[in-house]
Amino acid sequence: MKRNPANANVRALMERGRLGRDGFLGDDTRTIEDIVAADDATLVAAGVTRAELADLLDELHVAADEALETPRDLYDGKVQVQVTEVMGRISCPFGCGKRAHKAAIQVKAGSLAFVFTPLHAHLIREHGFFQGKGSWFRLEPAELISLYRLCRGTE
Numbered sequence: 001m002k003r004n005p006a007n008a009n010v011r012a013l014m015e016r017g018r019l020g021r022d023g024f025l026g027d028d029t030r031t032i033e034d035i036v037a038a039d040d041a042t043l044v045a046a047g048v049t050r051a052e053l054a055d056l057l058d059e060l061h062v063a064a065d066e067a068l069e070t071p072r073d074l075y076d077g078k079v080q081v082q083v084t085e086v087m088g089r090i091s092c093p094f095g096c097g098k099r100a101h102k103a104a105i106q107v108k109a110g111s112l113a114f115v116f117t118p119l120h121a122h123l124i125r126e127h128g129f130f131q132g133k134g135s136w137f138r139l140e141p142a143e144l145i146s147l148y149r150l151c152r153g154t155e
Ligand SMILES: [Zn+2]
Pocket: 092, 093, 094, 095, 096, 097, 098, 122, 123, 126, 127
């Protein structure tokens, strides 16, 4: 895929220790465009949109917030969420001006277990970005799609 020069800056901001201690790329050496395109193909194949996944993350985040850092069971007990608050805010590395508060939201659903942050819904909705392979906070599209189907009862 053709490389967008503006994304060279974005990539620099995604390195470890710039906007976030752990960065957004892990050990992924692909361009941002290639990372986004590969993940997008997974969504297209599954017939699920970025917005549907982002809406689900927002929903889980709100529900976790309401439980004030205690575990909360959702969707007939199929999913458990728990938020851990962290001080401060983090800027979107794409330079769009979005700043999200920092928090870690743990999700457990059967064999699925992962952590997301309030920035994830924005990154996925607006930029189609699930983070690089090996990134501490990468969300695997296939796992999110499984969670989406579980929560929406469309398995
Ligand atoms: Zn953004």
